Amino acid sequence: MPQYDLENFDPPAPVAFVTLQNPATGALLSSVPLLIDSGADVTLLPRRCLDGLQLTPIPQQKYELQGFDGLTSQWLEVTRLQMKFLGKNFTGKFLLIDQPMGILGRNILNSLALVLDGSGLSWAEFKPNEPLE
Numbered sequence: 001m002p003q004y005d006l007e008n009f010d011p012p013a014p015v016a017f018v019t020l021q022n023p024a025t026g027a028l029l030s031s032v033p034l035l036i037d038s039g040a041d042v043t044l045l046p047r048r049c050l051d052g053l054q055l056t057p058i059p060q061q062k063y064e065l066q067g068f069d070g071l072t073s074q075w076l077e078v079t080r081l082q083m084k085f086l087g088k089n090f091t092g093k094f095l096l097i098d099q100p101m102g103i104l105g106r107n108i109l110n111s112l113a114l115v116l117d118g119s120g121l122s123w124a125e126f127k128p129n130e131p132l133e
Helices: 049-053
Strands: 015-021 028-036 044-046 062-066 072-085 088-097 102-104 114-117 122-125
Touching (some): 028 044
Parallel strands (some): 028 102
Antiparallel strands (some): 015 072, 062 072, 072 088, 114 122
8 A cells, every 4th residue: 555645744645656648659757746635626747747758738728726715826837648547547638836746636536436544644546345455
């Protein structure tokens, strides 16, 4: 079971490592850290990932980011790519942030079943016919 991140979060938080792929060239970037955040509507990716994938933001396309308090904070650029996570492929548009770690939001999480073991500081994919470790 993947462990919670104890170094970057207090209290510790669940972080997933995903693989990103440029759908046009097949270029891969693995071990991209994303905070698992069921409160986030969408997935946000670190902008630094674009260079390794030979991708650029989609011209003249930005989305407004709104916080949980309803306040608008900024306009974010977007790119199109494929995310590989837990053996599944998610292809589409992803917003870009200037942070070293991204956020795995409900646009992806709602397609999965995860178990967060806060007391054990670990998380896993829920598979009904398999025991949790």
